[in-house]
Amino acid sequence: MESSEENRASISETLCPKMLVCLAKYPDKSHDFTNLICIDKRVAQVKNAFFQTFDRTCVNGLYWTKMAIPVVDFSAMGLQNKNQPWAENSNAVKDLADELYNACSTVGFVYLKNHGIPQEMIDSIFVEMDKFFALSDKVKTKYKREYKFCRDGWNSFEAESLNSEGPPGYKETLDLNSIYEPDFRWPNEEIPNFQSNITRTYETMTELSFRVLSVMAIGLQLKHDAFAHAFEKAGTLQGETMLRYSYYPTITDMSNVKPGQLRCGEHTDWGAITLLIQDDVGGLEIRNVEGKFVPAPPIEGTIVVNIGDMMERWTADKLKSTVHRVLIPEEQIKRRHRRSLALFFNPDVDAVITCMDGSNKYPPVTSGEWVQMKQNLAHK
Numbered sequence: 372m373e374s375s376e377e378n379r380a381s382i383s384e385t386l387c388p389k390m391l392v393c394l395a396k397y398p399d400k401s402h403d404f405t406n407l408i409c410i411d412k413r414v415a416q417v418k419n420a421f422f423q424t425f426d427r428t429c430v431n432g433l434y435w436t437k438m439a440i441p442v443v444d445f446s447a448m449g450l451q452n453k454n455q456p457w458a459e460n461s462n463a464v465k466d467l468a469d470e471l472y473n474a475c476s477t478v479g480f481v482y483l484k485n486h487g488i489p490q491e492m493i494d495s496i497f498v499e500m501d502k503f504f505a506l507s508d509k510v511k512t513k514y515k516r517e518y519k520f521c522r523d524g525w526n527s528f529e530a531e532s533l534n535s536e537g538p539p540g541y542k543e544t545l546d547l548n549s550i551y552e553p554d555f556r557w558p559n560e561e562i563p564n565f566q567s568n569i570t571r572t573y574e575t576m577t578e579l580s581f582r583v584l585s586v587m588a589i590g591l592q593l594k595h596d597a598f599a600h601a602f603e604k605a606g607t608l609q610g611e612t613m614l615r616y617s618y619y620p621t622i623t624d625m626s627n628v629k630p631g632q633l634r635c636g637e638h639t640d641w642g643a644i645t646l647l648i649q650d651d652v653g654g655l656e657i658r659n660v661e662g663k664f665v666p667a668p669p670i671e672g673t674i675v676v677n678i679g680d681m682m683e684r685w686t687a688d689k690l691k692s693t694v695h696r697v698l699i700p701e702e703q704i705k706r707r708h709r710r711s712l713a714l715f716f717n718p719d720v721d722a723v724i725t726c727m728d729g730s731n732k733y734p735p736v737t738s739g740e741w742v743q744m745k746q747n748l749a750h751k
C-alpha cells in the first residue's frame with residue numbers, strides 16, 4: 372500500500388492475551404477494512420473477515436490480507452442464551468440464518484464467534500486428550516480402533532489416508548462414537564475422569580450442533596427442525612456422530628516425511644456438519660472456488676463449522692462440501708505438534724438421505740452405507 376494511503380488509515384491495536392486485535396477505521400470509507408484480517412506472525416480477529424494470501428497489503432507495518440472464510444456472530448443462538456426462548460421468525464435469528472446460508476452455500480466453511488462453549492471447557496478437553504496421547508503405544512493399543520467392526524478408539528500413527536490417493540496423514544487420532552454404550556472402552560484407569568470430562572464436552576458440542584442445524588434449516592427456508600430427527604441416536608452404536616481428537620506429532624526430521632505427505636491429506640468431510648476447534652499452530656487450508664488453497668487460521672474464541680458430503684447431497688448441492696487439508700509447515704520452528712478437536716455431527720446409521728428439495732438429484736442412501744463406503748476408502 373502507498374504511504375499516502377497508509378497515512379489515511381487509523382488503526383487501533385489492543386493486545387489480547389494471545390492475539391492482537393486490530394480495528395481499522397478509514398474516515399473517508401475509501402477502504403473497507405472490516406473484511407480484512409491482520410497477518411504477519413500475529414493473527415488478528417476482525418469482524419467478517421475474508422482471507423486470500425495472494426492479496427497482501429501493508430498498513431502501519433502490519434500485513435493485512437482478505438479472508439476467504441466469513442466470521443459469523445452466533446450470539447442469537449449461542450449456548451450462552453440457551454435458557455432464553457428463541458423464535459425462528461425473529462429478526463436476529465433470520466439474519467443469522469441468512470449469514471450462515473451465505474457462507475455455507477459458497478465457501479462451505481464458516482467461523483462462529485459467540486457460540487457459547489466456554490473457553491475453560493475447550494482448554495480442559497485439550498489437556499485431557501493430551502494425557503491420552505502421552506501414553507505409550509503399548510497402552511494406547513488397548514484402545515485401538517479395529518476397522519472392520521468398530522468405530523471407536525485409537526488410530527495409530529499414519530493409520531489413515533483421508534486422501535485415498537495420497538500417503539497417510541502424519542498423525543494419530545482418537546475417535547469416540549458410541550460413548551453411551553456400556554462396554555465403551557474408556558481409558559479411565561490411566562486418566563481419571565476422562566469419561567466424565569469428554570462426555571460433558573461431547574454433549575455441549577452436540578447441543579451446539581443442533582442449534583447450527585436449526586439455523587441452517589431456516590436459511591434453507593425449511594422448518595427449523597427439518598434435520599434434527601436424523602440425529603437422535605448420536606453416541607450409540609446406531610449413531611454416526613463422532614468426536615475426534617487429532618494429534619499431529621512434532622516433526623523434528625523432515626526425512627521422516629514421505630513424498631507428498633501432509634499432516635492431513637486433501638479431503639472433504641463425509642457427513643453432515645463438522646465443528647472444529649484447532650489449537651494455535653495453524654496449517655489448515657481450504658480450497659477456494661478458484662482451486663487455490665487458502666489458510667483457515669485459528670482465530671481465538673471461534674470454532675469452525677464446515678459442510679460435509681452428506682449435507683451437500685441432502686440439500687441437492689445448495690450447501691457446499693469443501694476440500695481441505697492440514698499442511699506440514701515449511702519452517703522448522705512451526706513444526707511443533709498440533710492438535711484439533713472435531714465433532715463430525717452425522718445422521719444416524721439408518722437415516723435415509725434424500726434430496727430435501729424433492730429433486731432426486733442423488734439417489735437415497737443411508738448414512739450408515741455412506742460412511743462405511745468412505746471409511747473403506749480411507750482405511751484400505
Ligand SMILES: O=C(O)CCC(=O)C(=O)O
Nearest residue numbers: 617635649655697711713
Ligand atoms: O486438524 C484439523 O484442523 C482438520 C482435520 C480434518 O479436516 C479432519 O479430521 O477431517
Ligand SMILES: [Fe+2]
Nearest residue numbers: 638639640695
Ligand atoms: Fe476434515
